[in-house]
Amino acid sequence: MRSYGQYCSIARALDVVGDRWTLLIARELLLQGPCRFTDLKRGLPGIAPNLLSTRLKELEEAGLITREDAPPPIATVLYTLSETGTALEPVLKALGLWGLRFMTEERPDDAFQARWLAYAPEWFTTDADPDAPPAVIQLVAADEAAVVELRDGQVRTRLGRATEPDLLLEGPPRAVLGLINGLIDLERATSIGLTATGRTDLLTRLRPDDQDRGRTRDASRA
Amino acid sequence: MRSYGQYCSIARALDVVGDRWTLLIARELLLQGPCRFTDLKRGLPGIAPNLLSTRLKELEEAGLITREDAPPPIATVLYTLSETGTALEPVLKALGLWGLRFMTEERPDDAFQARWLAYAPEWFTTDADPDAPPAVIQLVAADEAAVVELRDGQVRTRLGRATEPDLLLEGPPRAVLGLINGLIDLERATSIGLTATGRTDLLTRLRPDDQDRGRTRDASRA
DNA sequence: CGGGATCCTCTGCGATACTG
DNA sequence: CAGTATCGCAGAGGATCCCG
Numbered sequence: 001m002r003s004y005g006q007y008c009s010i011a012r013a014l015d016v017v018g019d020r021w022t023l024l025i026a027r028e029l030l031l032q033g034p035c036r037f038t039d040l041k042r043g044l045p046g047i048a049p050n051l052l053s054t055r056l057k058e059l060e061e062a063g064l065i066t067r068e069d070a071p072p073p074i075a076t077v078l079y080t081l082s083e084t085g086t087a088l089e090p091v092l093k094a095l096g097l098w099g100l101r102f103m104t105e106e107r108p109d110d111a112f113q114a115r116w117l118a119y120a121p122e123w124f125t126t127d128a129d130p131d132a133p134p135a136v137i138q139l140v141a142a143d144e145a146a147v148v149e150l151r152d153g154q155v156r157t158r159l160g161r162a163t164e165p166d167l168l169l170e171g172p173p174r175a176v177l178g179l180i181n182g183l184i185d186l187e188r189a190t191s192i193g194l195t196a197t198g199r200t201d202l203l204t205r206l207r208p209d210d211q212d213r214g215r216t217r218d219a220s221r222a
Numbered sequence: 223m224r225s226y227g228q229y230c231s232i233a234r235a236l237d238v239v240g241d242r243w244t245l246l247i248a249r250e251l252l253l254q255g256p257c258r259f260t261d262l263k264r265g266l267p268g269i270a271p272n273l274l275s276t277r278l279k280e281l282e283e284a285g286l287i288t289r290e291d292a293p294p295p296i297a298t299v300l301y302t303l304s305e306t307g308t309a310l311e312p313v314l315k316a317l318g319l320w321g322l323r324f325m326t327e328e329r330p331d332d333a334f335q336a337r338w339l340a341y342a343p344e345w346f347t348t349d350a351d352p353d354a355p356p357a358v359i360q361l362v363a364a365d366e367a368a369v370v371e372l373r374d375g376q377v378r379t380r381l382g383r384a385t386e387p388d389l390l391l392e393g394p395p396r397a398v399l400g401l402i403n404g405l406i407d408l409e410r411a412t413s414i415g416l417t418a419t420g421r422t423d424l425l426t427r428l429r430p431d432d433q434d435r436g437r438t439r440d441a442s443r444a
Numbered sequence: 445c446g447g448g449a450t451c452c453t454c455t456g457c458g459a460t461a462c463t464g
Numbered sequence: 465c466a467g468t469a470t471c472g473c474a475g476a477g478g479a480t481c482c483c484g
Contacts, residue, residue, distance in 0.1 A: 007332035013321025094316040099235025110229035173229050259466050
């Protein structure tokens with residue numbers, strides 16, 4: 001990317017990660033861990049392979065990722081985030097939290113993956129009752145499944161299905177994620193296609209972080 | 223910007239602010255407050271006017287800024303951040319904090335402005351001794367001046383010069399900012415051109431936030 | 445089949461000039 | 465001062481092909 005030519009840490013950060021696709025590549029590596037070229041390509045629907053190749057070179061040169069020849073079983077290259085790359089996590093969290101406000105807009109052709117279903121609760125919600133017994137919530141949206149585990153005051157997630165979830169939330173992505181992230185309430189989520197089976201009381205326990213959202217009324221500059 | 227076509231809040235955020243210059247425009251409006259076209263142009267050295275014009279339209283359409291005809295005295299248009307736009311502050315802070323690690327690299331042709339000197343201490347440092355009496359530090363770099371005030375446990379900054387600062391830090395931007403942000407120590411800062419006059423003990427009080435930095439040795443690519 | 449490289453097209457960006 | 469008009473070029477997107 002062409003440099004902004006400004007001695008400002010924001011501009012310098014954007015010199016490095018301001019290019020198209022770059023932060024999304026970091027997102028994939030952060031969520032997936034070390035990846036092969038194809039893993040990244042699958043996690044980034046829409047990216048052209050040559051562009052991915054270019055970006056990976058640039059990121060390696062900038063010191064955000066390393067490429068290693070994986071050990072014998074998989075004789076291929078693995079891309080891994082360096083410490084500098086891993087340090088982007090707060091940036092992605094801040095960006096993702098801010099971006100939640102645009103998730104209510106419908107765009108039916110958007111791609112959707114289980115991983116994006118999973119990271120949202122882990123990054124953007126808190127267990128409101130940390131001392132309560134463990135609980136398991138199953139999320140299903142657009143054939144993608146993720147499990148949310150409330151345990152020890154932590155909200156952890158993983159891909160796939162649980163055997164006996166306490167609560168099952170199933171419906172279109174914007175219903176499931178909208179409810180989880182506090183963009184809409186259960187009634188509204190139900191009206192746009194969500195089915196909630198089981199202990200819906202767990203929804204009050206899985207509390208969305210309110211960094212800046214939540215004040216629908218009034219506004220910024222009083 | 224062309225949409226990433228992914229139902230993921232990070233991707234959606236980048237759909238809105240991922241374009242070149244967009245986040246830097248937000249930076250200017252956040253640091254300066256409401257701006258005229260020319261104020262923005264001056265704060266963004268290197269931007270082409272047509273591109274600034276295009277971005278302002280896009281940002282208005284996306285709801286991040288509003289344009290208002292300013293009252294009679296200045297009969298011109300003012301661009302102001304909306305609540306959605308103001309909510310980008312955590313994103314810019316995270317990005318700026320991450321970007322600090324690239325500030326040690328020398329690039330003599332980079333533009334530099336007092337505002338970028340001022341926001342760094344306010345955003346990225348803490349008063350390590352909140353109960354100590356107020357103190358004033360004068361920063362001067364590349365003919366740009368800013369004042370840091372330690373008071374009531376807060377680190378506040380403003381542009382310009384103080385009458386009787388307790389400490390004066392003067393030198394090239396990377397010496398002043400590098401020292402302030404904990405990228406280098408006083409000895410190293412002095413060796414690259416910093417002069418510190420007055421109560422250098424205040425430097426221990428102005429403590430850089432250590433989100434991920436502070437490990438100068440060993441470093442990124444282990 | 446994984447990991448790219450190559451080619452072509454087209455949009456977006458940068459630079460400068462110009463206008464109300 | 466606040467933009468618009470024009471133009472050239474770099475970068476993105478898409479498809480195809482290549483190699484181990």
